[in-house]
Amino acid sequence: MDSQAAARATAAVPGIPRDAEGPVFREPWEAQAFAMAVTLHERGVFSWNEWAAALADEIKTAQADGDPDLGDTYYRHWLATLEKLVVEKQVTTTDTLHRTRDAWDHAADRTPHGAPIVLRPEDFEG
Template identity: 45%
Template sequence: MSRCEPPPGPGEEPVFEAPWQAQAFAMTLALHQAGCFAWGEWAETLGAEIARGGKPYYEHWLDALERIVAAKGIASEAVLAARRAAWARAAARTP
């Protein structure tokens, strides 16, 4: 997949290149189904992130998820920053 090419369509496996992508996708759907945001809000947020360019598709997806979660008060920027730092520390220690 190129930098911001959308994922393959049905029958064109794989949809996710890494487990975190599937988890971000699932969290987005779960938050939407729980009424945390409307799908139109999600589409607008994701579209704005993709328009920034320069990243693979699911990195834009994750950025959009973090952005909408913060905007809706589901998690603060401080909580998100702490989670990113924890992931970075874990990744640095992973062989």
């Protein structure tokens, strides 16, 4: 993802945590989720208006369910929105998302702390 794409996303989607240089992230996965959304937008999967509306709906639902909206859950909402839109747009399926999440958990369980997590075919076998 290039810095111009990140700048366009930051300008188009209100509420993105940012500083003077652009978006800021607390954890690496937040940056990865951001980059995936930017890439999918650039590929025409959704418009920024569509993304912003879906993200706003996700945040409103979370707040109604008790999210205190302290800013620390923003990218959790981002990720949930991303998952919903890729299923809605038929980029993937809910089953594939769950299978991949489970495979990641299996791989993480066997990986020593601090080592890179590597997915193997057997991680997808349940």
